[in-house]
Amino acid sequence: MMDLVLTITAVVLSLAAGGAIIRIARGPSLLDRVLAADVLLAIVGAALCIDMAVNRHLNNLMLLVAVSLIGFVGSVTVARFVADRREQPRES
Amino acid sequence: MNPETFTVDTVIDAVSAVFLVVGSLMSLAAAVGLLRFPDLMTRMHAATKPQVLGLFLLLAALGLQMRTWWVWPVLVVAWIFQLLTVPVSAHMVGRAGYRTKHLHPELLSTDELEAVVQQAAGTRGFTDDDGDQPAGRR
Numbered sequence: 023m024m025d026l027v028l029t030i031t032a033v034v035l036s037l038a039a040g041g042a043i044i045r046i047a048r049g050p051s052l053l054d055r056v057l058a059a060d061v062l063l064a065i066v067g068a069a070l071c072i073d074m075a076v077n078r079h080l081n082n083l084m085l086l087v088a089v090s091l092i093g094f095v096g097s098v099t100v101a102r103f104v105a106d107r108r109e110q111p112r113e114s
Numbered sequence: 115m116n117p118e119t120f121t122v123d124t125v126i127d128a129v130s131a132v133f134l135v136v137g138s139l140m141s142l143a144a145a146v147g148l149l150r151f152p153d154l155m156t157r158m159h160a161a162t163k164p165q166v167l168g169l170f171l172l173l174a175a176l177g178l179q180m181r182t183w184w185v186w187p188v189l190v191v192a193w194i195f196q197l198l199t200v201p202v203s204a205h206m207v208g209r210a211g212y213r214t215k216h217l218h219p220e221l222l223s224t225d226e227l228e229a230v231v232q233q234a235a236g237t238r239g240f241t242d243d244d245g246d247q248p249a250g251r252r
Contacts, residue, residue, distance in 0.1 A: 041145030
């Protein structure tokens with residue numbers, strides 16, 4: 023049963039990573055790309071979790087925490103220094 | 115439903131298999147939401163699903179698969195760490211998105227910040243009138 027679960031989750035996570043990469047590639051603004059990169063990191067963390075659960079080991083747990091920490095620091099930093107560089111900013 | 119085939123082990127395996135599949139479907143839901151929603155705020159709504167609920171389901175499946183009790187505090191610590199960092203980064207991204215106007219105002223049901231922003235702009239116009247450069251708005 024675990025082989026079937028591994029196949030299903032591999033397909034689902036591959037589709038999800040493809041969607042997130044498409045949004046990174048054509049995101050209209052920088053914040054959309056940051057958000058999609060965050061989702062991509064969450065997908066990587068999900069893949070690490072599934073590997074640990076299927077193969078019954080705990081080697082990736084520190085890597086999982088480090089990945090979430092990197093996503094946090096990265097998105098906070100980019101969101102702090104983002105600026106509006108569009109030619110026609112929408113009037114509020 | 116005889117006890118030879120329907121043991122506790124298979125029940126735990128089935129529950130964790132369901133958790134794994136549902137937790138990875140959260141990632142797929144986030145990707146679909148990223149591709150189809152119109153602006154930054156609605157995409158943020160979709161993007162938080164795998165970060166909290168998806169990770170919870172996957173860590174619960176991991177704890178069920180390990181069959182030991184001492185892993186549960188470690189998994190809870192990992193999940194609470196994610197639970198503390200995700201709202202902060204979402205707040206920062208949402209605030210930057212509001213300030214740089216990456217949103218469609220006609221899609222918002224309520225804009226609770228607008229009155230505050232108008233009032234702050236009004237009082238700041240009275241107190242100091244040095245030119246505010248866009249880098250100093252935050």
